[in-house]
Amino acid sequence: MNFRTFINQPKWGILLKVIPLTAIFCLTKWFIHQRHWEMGKSDSQIGSLLAAVTFILAFVLTATLNDYRASEDMPDQIVNAVETIQDTNLLIAARQPDYDPTLLTQGLAELLNSVLLCLKQNKPFLRVENAATNLNQLLVPLSKFCEAPLISRIQGEQAKVRLIAARIQRIRDTEFLAPAYPLLHILLIAASVAMLTTFTDDFSTNLLVTGFLFTSFMYLLLLIYDLENPFEYNGTSSADINLSSIEQSYHRLDRG
Template sequence: MTINLGRWGILLKVLPLTALFCLAKWITHLMQWEIGKFDSQMGSLLAAATFILAFMLSGTLNDYRASEDMPNQIANAVETIQDTNLFIAARKPNYDPSPLTAELIEILKSVLLCLEQDKPFVRAENAITQLNRSLVPLSEFCEPPLITRLQAEQAKIRLLVARIESIRDTDFLAPAYALLQILVVASSLALLMTRADDLYMSLIVSGLLFSSFIYLLLLIYDLDNPFEYHGKSSVDVDLSVLKRSRDQLNMRLLESSEPQTSI
């Protein structure tokens, strides 16, 4: 029986911290270091931490949903250019679609390389620019409006790559993370130092609240960078559509080169 790390990865990180918190809570009770009981001020602190967590989670979740569709949009733009490429090749026997197909494959390869190996997007940006080399011979076989449409798809790919780079390399409202961390630490210390009449009930409630705060904090950090492919994140954006498009273009390129090889 295997464990789905994408679903349970964050919880597995939180459980040891929760165990340490409960142990510290128990020691604090035995040493009589608890300095107060749960009151309205304690409730206000927990409410403030919950509000900031909800605000940050909502913002990062919206960014994640937008990011989730970006690989699909890149693949769709590449395949749209390739469809036009094959359409012109079918109409004009003198036109060779292979160079443009190779350029599209390079775009997909460079984007995947930059994401999976956490490298700068310079190679991807260069590959998108180099697409112009293959659009020049294509323009000799088709009408200007069609080239304008292909250039619009090229601009779309460039914009999506720039957005992915920005999302990967920047934080969502970075100053808010400082306040969030302060409130989570303060709430955890307050839970640790607050006494209750029933120790075991206090351990259960405090442990659940601590686990929830830490879990949501780690989830927000994961959602804030959905393009992290080094086993550090549990909610990475799926890149299978880019790989599938790359493989399909590679297959078409090989098929188109077979007759030339046989000759």
């Protein structure tokens, strides 16, 4: 792996955004120090403010991570539901030579493709609902060859796909932690101003420590923004949920 490839990995995206902000912060602090514009010496009150910012960041990050973990297996749940329907489809085809499983297979492929289009191209989620509803017509030939419990099982998997797609849409379109951001922003601004305008006896050490603190705070803030919407797929996120399972299942079904 060369250096450019190493740096271009998604995991470095947030840090690369923060570094210019840190440079501006350090230059501003140096300029204030040169002008003797510091307003006071760092004390326990400043430490309490920094501790409060750390606490709020940790609290919001923990809540965001919990939502992110709940989102991680949603693509796999959709694939599992679709593959379960396909298993029943192939089972009936093996038992009944007169049954053609191709139409239902293509319908399932279209269902997965609609999920990919909604996520990657920001198409309306109505496409997923329509694709799931269209399966009903494709299940009519299947129902002639299989027992009622199998049809009920397939309809249960249809409902699961609808439910998960609705949850994905809600996660993508809703900021669940929006009420917490004003307080977080106020505290971050206050902490940044305090770090810029207070001094210690050793300016170099103070600059180094406050630079690291500012970098950490901004990194965690951007990470929270990134994790809160794990279904963006607009090229700016470094923490999008992996859709490879849906893509692989779609291509497999599309090939028949």
